[in-house]
Amino acid sequence: MHEERCNISYDILEISLEKIESLLGSDYGISKRAIGLLLLQGDDDIASLVRSKEAVDFYAKIEGIVKEARAHYHEPLAYIIALRRQEETNRIVSGAVEASPKTKLSFREKLSRIMINPITGLPILLLILYYGLYKFVGRFGAGIVVDFIEKNIFEKNINPWITRIFSAIIPVHMLRDLFVGEYGVITLGIRYAVALILPIVTTFFIAFAIIEDTGYLPRLALLIDRLFKKIGLTGRAVIPMVLGLGCDTMATMVTRTLPTKRERIIATILLALAIPCSAQLGVILSLLEGNFHGLWIWGGIVGLVFLLIGFLSSMILPGDAPSFYMEIPPLRFPKLSNVFVKTYTRVQWYFTEVFPMFILASLLIWVGQLSGLFNASVKILEYPIRWMGLPKEAAVAFLFGFFRRDYGAAGLYDIKKAGLFNGNQLVVACVTLTLFLPCIAQFLMNVKERGAKTGVAISVFILFFSFSVGFAVNLIFNLLKVHL
Amino acid sequence: MRKITIVGSPNVGKSLLFNRLTGAYVTVSNYPGTTVEVSRGKTRIGAEEFEVIDTPGMYSLLPISEEERVARDMLIDEKPSVVIHIIDAKNVERMLPLTLQLIEAGLPVVLVLNIMDEAERIGMKIDLRHLERELRVPVVATVSTTGRGIDILKGKVEEYARRKM
Numbered sequence: 001m002h003e004e005r006c007n008i009s010y011d012i013l014e015i016s017l018e019k020i021e022s023l024l025g026s027d028y029g030i031s032k033r034a035i036g037l038l039l040l041q042g043d044d045d046i047a048s049l050v051r052s053k054e055a056v057d058f059y060a061k062i063e064g065i066v067k068e069a070r071a072h073y074h075e076p077l078a079y080i081i082a083l084r085r086q087e088e089t090n091r092i093v094s095g096a097v098e099a100s101p102k103t104k105l106s107f108r109e110k111l112s113r114i115m116i117n118p119i120t121g122l123p124i125l126l127l128i129l130y131y132g133l134y135k136f137v138g139r140f141g142a143g144i145v146v147d148f149i150e151k152n153i154f155e156k157n158i159n160p161w162i163t164r165i166f167s168a169i170i171p172v173h174m175l176r177d178l179f180v181g182e183y184g185v186i187t188l189g190i191r192y193a194v195a196l197i198l199p200i201v202t203t204f205f206i207a208f209a210i211i212e213d214t215g216y217l218p219r220l221a222l223l224i225d226r227l228f229k230k231i232g233l234t235g236r237a238v239i240p241m242v243l244g245l246g247c248d249t250m251a252t253m254v255t256r257t258l259p260t261k262r263e264r265i266i267a268t269i270l271l272a273l274a275i276p277c278s279a280q281l282g283v284i285l286s287l288l289e290g291n292f293h294g295l296w297i298w299g300g301i302v303g304l305v306f307l308l309i310g311f312l313s314s315m316i317l318p319g320d321a322p323s324f325y326m327e328i329p330p331l332r333f334p335k336l337s338n339v340f341v342k343t344y345t346r347v348q349w350y351f352t353e354v355f356p357m358f359i360l361a362s363l364l365i366w367v368g369q370l371s372g373l374f375n376a377s378v379k380i381l382e383y384p385i386r387w388m389g390l391p392k393e394a395a396v397a398f399l400f401g402f403f404r405r406d407y408g409a410a411g412l413y414d415i416k417k418a419g420l421f422n423g424n425q426l427v428v429a430c431v432t433l434t435l436f437l438p439c440i441a442q443f444l445m446n447v448k449e450r451g452a453k454t455g456v457a458i459s460v461f462i463l464f465f466s467f468s469v470g471f472a473v474n475l476i477f478n479l480l481k482v483h484l
Numbered sequence: 485m486r487k488i489t490i491v492g493s494p495n496v497g498k499s500l501l502f503n504r505l506t507g508a509y510v511t512v513s514n515y516p517g518t519t520v521e522v523s524r525g526k527t528r529i530g531a532e533e534f535e536v537i538d539t540p541g542m543y544s545l546l547p548i549s550e551e552e553r554v555a556r557d558m559l560i561d562e563k564p565s566v567v568i569h570i571i572d573a574k575n576v577e578r579m580l581p582l583t584l585q586l587i588e589a590g591l592p593v594v595l596v597l598n599i600m601d602e603a604e605r606i607g608m609k610i611d612l613r614h615l616e617r618e619l620r621v622p623v624v625a626t627v628s629t630t631g632r633g634i635d636i637l638k639g640k641v642e643e644y645a646r647r648k649m
Binding site: 028029030031033034037038041043045078082085086088089090092093095096097098099256257258259329330 | 495540544545546547548549550551553559560561563576577580581584585588589590591602606607608609610611612614615618619
């Protein structure tokens with residue numbers, strides 16, 4: 001009996017398909033059978049394509065056939081068709097593949113499971129973050145290497161030398177400032193790009209390339225999946241988030257891989273708000289270096305904001321909670337050539353993007369200073385800066401932050417070096433600037449990917465939100481009499 | 485110029501194969517979903533120059549995510565002369581349904597079983613002739629990280645493209 005019913009159902013599917021095929025008159029680039037199958041599976045894009053290409057009454061007939069076929073089955077047609085295809089596949093594979101899988105779990109497989117299991121996986125994650133990010137990027141890249149390039153190369157050699165040359169050839173003070181002034185193209189723009197950002201980004205990309213090449217990231221995605229589901233995202237979203245630590249702009253583009261619109265919007269907000277990019281992260285790690293409690297508080301607050309905003313936006317944004325499906329590639333030992341090529345191409349890409357921006361920023365500041373706009377903006381920014389209990393010099397860093405997050409963080413670096421921050425202020429500044437506006441490139445990407453309205457709304461929200469958090473953190477510090 | 489389109493699920497080596505064929509560099513990662521934009525390059529196979537198109541990962545002709553939609557649109561709009569469906573040899577069972585769909589769609593498919601070394605390491609033996617007979621399309625085994633099988637693939641593509649002229 002059962003057998004026979006299956007046959008009948010099969011015929012209905014096949015007959016419907018044949019009928020649809022005979023009604024399709026246009027050329028679709030792929031076979032009519034494939035178009036018919038997609039229609040039966042409820043593909044909206046193909047349905048509207050067919051509607052636009054076929055005569056109205058033909059399309060109505062096709063719709064009728066699809067509806068009728070659907071009514072014959074309990075399960076969705078997509079499921080039945082997929083099942084049938086899998087049966088055919090299994091038949092072919094059983095004839096072609098001879099498998100003698102080893103019964104014992106290999107070392108890789110064991111290691112892989114350890115990484116995914118929450119109890120063992122979280123300590124491994126913390127170890128990777130501590131040694132890969134904090135020690136290698138924060139202490140080595142942003143600390144030792146930056147110090148060396150800043151002090152030994154720029155401050156001792158390049159800056160005085162360049163200043164002398166420009167003093168000699170450009171007698172006009174105003175014009176000279178463009179190149180070697182306080183915010184000059186060479187003394188600030190190029191110094192930030194080469195002495196600060198380049199070593200930080202390079203060390204970060206090295207660490208990232210190694211982690212990436214081992215195949216750890218998809219395992220991290222599985223590990224974090226549970227947490228992410230609570231805030232309306234799937235573990236699949238880990239990849240844009242982790243990529244965001246490299247560059248949020250690039251990561252915003254990668255949110256396209258997320259299946260639902262809701263996930264894409266939540267991920268875009270989180271990337272713009274709570275995920276610092278590599279250069280920013282490196283500078284912040286080096287700012288907080290030696291202030292261990294401060295580092296924890298910074299990490300805690302940013303993490304909390306991430307969860308809170310993620311959770312709230314998943315409540316507000318309509319849509320189904322997503323389900324998670326991902327390929328897990330094998331773990332393997334990172335290849336030196338891969339790591340090198342990846343680091344090289346990323347650094348090159350990043351640097352060519354950041355370098356003109358930094359020079360442009362110096363130019364704009366110069367124009368702004370001449371027209372008085374710069375000082376006026378700094379004056380306005382000094383209000384929220386003061387409310388957060390920060391020294392007014394920090395206003396300049398936040399103004400830099402409008403251009404790029406890493407530029408802003410680099411501004412803080414100079415202020416700390418001048419000894420203008422105490423421990424509390426440093427943490428407040430770091431938290432606020434981490435949450436602060438997406439850089440211009442990321443803003444443009446948000447607009448491109450999510451539309452102008454959403455893009456602008458995200459930025460306005462973040463502007464107010466980041467200052468509010470800075471204000472609140474400072475208030476709490478004062479109430480609890482915390483001195484870092 | 486005639487076109488070769490590379491399709492397959494995420495993380496089976498599409499971008500690496502693209503790099504092997506064109507000599508260009510596309511970011512290659514050991515995790516799924518890195519290719520969001522479509523990359524294009526050129527390759528010379530035999531006497532003919534082809535345009536090679538790398539697509540975002542797809543699991544099925546019925547798209548779920550935007551990247552899958554992009555990949556499918558490429559197949560429909562570009563009218564490629566050869567569609568290279570690249571799969572992970574270890575997971576042939578899970579990936580062959582897309583091959584069937586591509587063949588069903590009337591596309592000129594060449595099936596590539598990639599990551600063959602890892603499949604062999606876990607003790608799988610795959611009869612390529614048998615697959616070719618069943619599917620009636622060319623089947624090639626490759627290891628795109630080392631370049632094994634790439635020349636054979638080029639040969640098959642050349643032969644196939646000549647027949648489809």
